[in-house]
Amino acid sequence: MQRHTQAIWNDDDSEGYEPLLSERNLETVEVDDTDLPDHLTRDSLKLPELSEPELARHYTRLSQMNYGIDSGPYPLGSCTMKYNPKFTEDIASLPSAAVHPDRDEASVQGTLQIYHELQDYLARIGGMDAVTLQPPAGAAGEFAGILIAQAYHEDNGEGEQRSEVIVPTSAHGTNFASAALAGYDVVELPEDDDGRVDLEALSAAAGDSTAALMLTNPNTLGLFERNIEEIATIVHDAGGLMYYDGANLNALLGRARPGDMGFDIMHYNVHKTFATPHGGGGPGAGPVGVSEQLESFLPNPQVRERDGEYELFEPERSIGKVHGAMGNWLVLLKAHAYISRLGGDGLRDASAKAVLNANYLASQIDLKIPFEPFHHEFVASAGDRDAADFAKRMLDYGVHPPTTKWPENVPEALMTEPTEAESKTSLDQLAEAFGAVAADEPSALEDAPKATSAKRIDQTSAAREPQLSWHQLESR
Ligand SMILES: *Cc1c(COP(=O)(O)O)cnc(C)c1O
Numbered sequence: 332m333q334r335h336t337q338a339i340w341n342d343d344d345s346e347g348y349e350p351l352l353s354e355r356n357l358e359t360v361e362v363d364d365t366d367l368p369d370h371l372t373r374d375s376l377k378l379p380e381l382s383e384p385e386l387a388r389h390y391t392r393l394s395q396m397n398y399g400i401d402s403g404p405y406p407l408g409s410c411t412m413k414y415n416p417k418f419t420e421d422i423a424s425l426p427s428a429a430v431h432p433d434r435d436e437a438s439v440q441g442t443l444q445i446y447h448e449l450q451d452y453l454a455r456i457g458g459m460d461a462v463t464l465q466p467p468a469g470a471a472g473e474f475a476g477i478l479i480a481q482a483y484h485e486d487n488g489e490g491e492q493r494s495e496v497i498v499p500t501s502a503h504g505t506n507f508a509s510a511a512l513a514g515y516d517v518v519e520l521p522e523d524d525d526g527r528v529d530l531e532a533l534s535a536a537a538g539d540s541t542a543a544l545m546l547t548n549p550n551t552l553g554l555f556e557r558n559i560e561e562i563a564t565i566v567h568d569a570g571g572l573m574y575y576d577g578a579n580l581n582a583l584l585g586r587a588r589p590g591d592m593g594f595d596i597m598h599y600n601v602h603k604t605f606a607t608p609h610g611g612g613g614p615g616a617g618p619v620g621v622s623e624q625l626e627s628f629l630p631n632p633q634v635r636e637r638d639g640e641y642e643l644f645e646p647e648r649s650i651g652k653v654h655g656a657m658g659n660w661l662v663l664l665k666a667h668a669y670i671s672r673l674g675g676d677g678l679r680d681a682s683a684k685a686v687l688n689a690n691y692l693a694s695q696i697d698l699k700i701p702f703e704p705f706h707h708e709f710v711a712s713a714g715d716r717d718a719a720d721f722a723k724r725m726l727d728y729g730v731h732p733p734t735t736k737w738p739e740n741v742p743e744a745l746m747t748e749p750t751e752a753e754s755k756t757s758l759d760q761l762a763e764a765f766g767a768v769a770a771d772e773p774s775a776l777e778d779a780p781k782a783t784s785a786k787r788i789d790q791t792s793a794a795r796e797p798q799l800s801w802h803q804l805e806s807r
Contacts, residue, residue: 334729338395408746432656443641458590459620472598472617473509541571553705563593585679606669684751695762708748
């Protein structure tokens with residue numbers, strides 16, 4: 332049942348790849364003499380001379396060599412690759428959505444109203460008292476949140492003393508990085524055999540030097556921290572703050588709120604949970620919510636309403652700006668559209684389906700899943716197979732593979748998150764692909780994928796020495 336969902340362009344000159352435009356036809360375009368100053372002119376411009384149909388076909392062919400959420404299911408754990416409805420794109424494409432960041436407040440009241448409403452929606456979803464929309468990504472939200480924690484401790488005269496941030500071993504890599512970037516010593520917290528926070532280890536780690544604990548709940552194994560109230564008490568009694576990594580809110584929407592669990596600060600990944608795809612390098616947004624005692628430290632500016640007018644203001648003890656303008660406005664606009672369209676009941680329903688889909692898919696596959704009961708995602712083990720080989724081979728069966736080799740407490744981890752967007756048919760297609768790879772001869776996995784337009788790539792040089800433009804390619 333090998334499925335081919337990608338085009339392979341058999342062009343003799345290009346070994347199956349779609350040639351670059353510059354390789355197709357590069358004729359020098361003569362530039363007329365102009366009145367431009369000398370330093371702005373050049374003798375020739377290297378632009379390919381191609382007709383519109385040739386151009387349109389080139390980009391269509393390229394799109395057919397790719398795999399995206401519009402081609403099939405994409406169960407990349409901890410990424411929430413849900414299908415994002417097109418109506419949000421339509422709204423973000425309205426001419427009136429394009430707002431110059433320097434417009435004066437009186438002329439952008441509608442935009443400020445949307446900011447204000449979204450601050451409120453997210454605060455209500457997370458159980459927080461105030462929200463900033465400025466950070467442009469999850470990691471940037473974490474960093475801003477940790478700076479807020481730092482400013483709070485400094486304000487209490489405990490800035491120097493509180494030099495440590497506690498992070499569970501299984502946490503997302505950005506948690507360690509955000510704490511370290513803010514100058515903190517990172518204290519790693521081991522999990523217990525259950526895959527959850529080890530309370531004894533936490534009690535031993537928390538103390539006078541604790542600035543914060545960073546936690547995800549459900550954690551990266553999809554498990555809910557049953558002792559969350561006790562965890563919060565231990566950290567608060569030690570004088571630390573509770574930071575919630577809310578990158579993946581799909582399990583909680585409309586059901587449980589980090590604020591009610593005792594968290595003081597959290598970030599949201601709007602580009603995961605709320606209608607902007609994660610991955611692909613496009614713009615995102617990582618709003619940060621805080622409890623009342625931290626509100627005055629939020630980044631500048633915030634939006635507030637006074638007598639029906641919306642205005643910008645600088646919070647009293649603000650940590651300053653963390654991004655240009657007011658964040659990635661169009662991403663935020665899409666989140667507002669998505670949340671308004673679904674409403675509270677719709678969000679609650681989405682989380683139910685996300686959890687149901689993960690559990691249904693897990694029930695249909697034959698691999699070991701060491702930690703249960705999970706919520707919106709599960710971590711299966713590829714057993715005696717290499718998880719990366721396993722994942723590459725899944726591409727040959729026409730689906731995108733899960734996240735691999737993380738978290739490390741599951742050997743050869745396949746971290747799988749189907750999201751609420753998939754139908755039973757798509758989930759069955761995923762289960763079939765898991766089954767087919769598990770039944771394959773080990774040799775079939777070694778040089779997979781074979782049925783895709785790009786075969787096995789050297790991941791290290793793809794990450795370290797990317798060729799991002801034809802200029803770079805030509806100068807190789
Ligand atoms: C995705 C993710 C992040 C980081 O978000 P980015 O927008 O990629 O910076 C942080 N924590 C968790 C748990 C995540 O899944």
